[in-house]
Amino acid sequence: MSQDILQIAKSKDPYEREFHQAVGEVMESIRPVLDRNPQYRKAKILERLIEPDRVIMFRVPWMDDQGEIHVNRGFRIEMNNAIGPYKGGLRFHPSVNLGILKFLAFEQVFKNALTTLPMGGGKGGSDFDPKGKSDNEVMRFCQTFMCELFRHIGPDTDVPAGDIGVGAREIGYLFGMYKKLANEFTGVLTGKSLNWGGSLIRPEATGYGSVYFASEMMTTRNKSLDGKTCLVSGSGNVAQFTVDKLLDFKAKVVTLSDSSGYIYDEEGIDRKKIAYVKKLKNIRRGRIKEYVQEYPSAVYTAVDPSLSYNPLWNHKADCAFPSATQNEINEEDARNLIKNGVFAVSEGANMPTVPGGADIFRESGILYGPGKAANAGGVSVSGLEMTQNSMRISWTREEVDQRLKMIMHSIHRTCLEAAAEYGTPGNYVNGANIAGFVKVVESMIDQGLV
Numbered sequence: 001m002s003q004d005i006l007q008i009a010k011s012k013d014p015y016e017r018e019f020h021q022a023v024g025e026v027m028e029s030i031r032p033v034l035d036r037n038p039q040y041r042k043a044k045i046l047e048r049l050i051e052p053d054r055v056i057m058f059r060v061p062w063m064d065d066q067g068e069i070h071v072n073r074g075f076r077i078e079m080n081n082a083i084g085p086y087k088g089g090l091r092f093h094p095s096v097n098l099g100i101l102k103f104l105a106f107e108q109v110f111k112n113a114l115t116t117l118p119m120g121g122g123k124g125g126s127d128f129d130p131k132g133k134s135d136n137e138v139m140r141f142c143q144t145f146m147c148e149l150f151r152h153i154g155p156d157t158d159v160p161a162g163d164i165g166v167g168a169r170e171i172g173y174l175f176g177m178y179k180k181l182a183n184e185f186t187g188v189l190t191g192k193s194l195n196w197g198g199s200l201i202r203p204e205a206t207g208y209g210s211v212y213f214a215s216e217m218m219t220t221r222n223k224s225l226d227g228k229t230c231l232v233s234g235s236g237n238v239a240q241f242t243v244d245k246l247l248d249f250k251a252k253v254v255t256l257s258d259s260s261g262y263i264y265d266e267e268g269i270d271r272k273k274i275a276y277v278k279k280l281k282n283i284r285r286g287r288i289k290e291y292v293q294e295y296p297s298a299v300y301t302a303v304d305p306s307l308s309y310n311p312l313w314n315h316k317a318d319c320a321f322p323s324a325t326q327n328e329i330n331e332e333d334a335r336n337l338i339k340n341g342v343f344a345v346s347e348g349a350n351m352p353t354v355p356g357g358a359d360i361f362r363e364s365g366i367l368y369g370p371g372k373a374a375n376a377g378g379v380s381v382s383g384l385e386m387t388q389n390s391m392r393i394s395w396t397r398e399e400v401d402q403r404l405k406m407i408m409h410s411i412h413r414t415c416l417e418a419a420a421e422y423g424t425p426g427n428y429v430n431g432a433n434i435a436g437f438v439k440v441v442e443s444m445i446d447q448g449l450v
């Protein structure tokens with residue numbers, strides 16, 4: 001039955017490969033839940049879950065600094081609002097299409113349900129590439145993007161945030177245009193800067209949360225991150241703060257990457273080096289290969305498309321924190337990680353592991369925290385930003401961090417409880433999917449056929 005749903009998704013939208021992948025994984029996990037709860041089938045809950053509440057797709061024309069006109073495509077997928085307003089990031093990347101955003105929106109529904117906060121799921125973005133664009137070009141793009149998006153969002157309707165290619169700069173330009181068009185100052189976006197309604201710890205939250213989740217997983221085996229060697233991919237928001245928190249836990253980080261290649265620093269990326277990476281990536285908007293000019297003891301390896309594996313995942317290590325993008329760990333990478341001694345994987349990125357890779361992790365018995373649990377810290381602090389905005393107060397750094405820790409602890413416990421209840425103890429993938437699913441579908445059923 002749950003596999004039939006995947007067939008429906010495939011036949012309706014045959015080209016949405018990533019969406020099928022995300023649906024397939026959830027359907028696999030929830031099979032025993034459906035067997036125990038025939039009312040879900042009767043309510044056609046799966047058919048309803050895979051169909052977004054609404055898909056908004058629009059033209060975004062903008063002018064570059066030379067006066068040339070470009071036309072990009074904008075999207076917002078309002079997937080499910082059974083437990084709260086639609087909530088989820090915006091991604092600006094040339095690879096963005098409907099299938100990728102539907103996968104992200106689908107994942108977000110279950111992730112947000114795990115956070116303990118009242119948030120539905122959505123995702124949006126554009127195939128616009130911010131790389132190499134001037135601040136003015138990015139501003140003009142964001143303004144035109146918001147000219148259409150603003151009529152679909154609102155603090156109690158749909159609250160976007162950042163994702164790949166959308167950080168504090170973009171959120172600022174988007175917010176400025178929203179405020180002008182709607183003539184109101186509300187918490188319609190999260191990830192705002194501190195001076196105008198942002199929350200402390202929001203920039204750090206996804207990376208910090210992913211490390212808190214890894215630490216929780218390790219505690220179940222009486223282990224800690226202290227002294228462990230860690231592989232981190234990406235060098236953007238999630239990767240940077242993953243490194244910061246790993247340093248707090250006295251772990252050693254030896255890799256970072258971007259879409260052109262990766263660096264391996266055998267001596268470890270310390271506070272000074274990660275501060276350099278933040279300047280390089282967030283201010284100069286440079287490439288990670290420049291790291292080796294500053295720190296010649298590190299080695300840079302460019303992406304080699306002829307390789308069947310990613311060499312970043314082929315170093316001796318204890319833990320891995322994939323924090324770049326989807327499907328960055330294939331089956332061979334998963335085998336390499338295990339061969340090299342990795343016993344804990346915490347997914348900062350969304351769906352970074354292909355299904356066969358995830359199977360390899362589970363069969364090997366390592367600690368494997370899937371994205372929708374491990375990276376939920378980001379959207380959780382977005383939820384806390386919404387709370388602070390509606391109360392018109394701001395919490396201290398310590399207060400937000402404490403709440404983030406509590407939320408990650410609760411997500412970890414919820415995953416383990418749901419996994420055990422359905423006969424797969426220690427399987428965080430099943431636990432996350434089942435717990436998120438049950439909360440959302442029970443809410444949908446309570447609210448009738450809408």
Ligand code: NDP
Nearest residue numbers: 163164165206234235236237238258259324325349350378
């Ligand atoms: P950023 O844009 O800040 O950084 C993305 C990083 O990943 C960059 O180093 C980028 O390299 C690299 N990357 C992007 N696309 C690819 C690709 N196709 N191949 C190889 N490398 C790539 O984004 P975030 O750090 O915010 O997001 C990283 C991941 O974390 C994404 O999967 C996102 O969905 C997920 N996530 C983010 C949250 C957040 O709060 N920001 C919350 C939860 C999950 P380059 O500079 O070359 O593009």
Ligand code: 2IT
Nearest residue numbers: 088089161163378379382
């Ligand atoms: O994938 C994600 O959870 C995010 N990009 C963050 C979403 C949010 O609304 O903070």
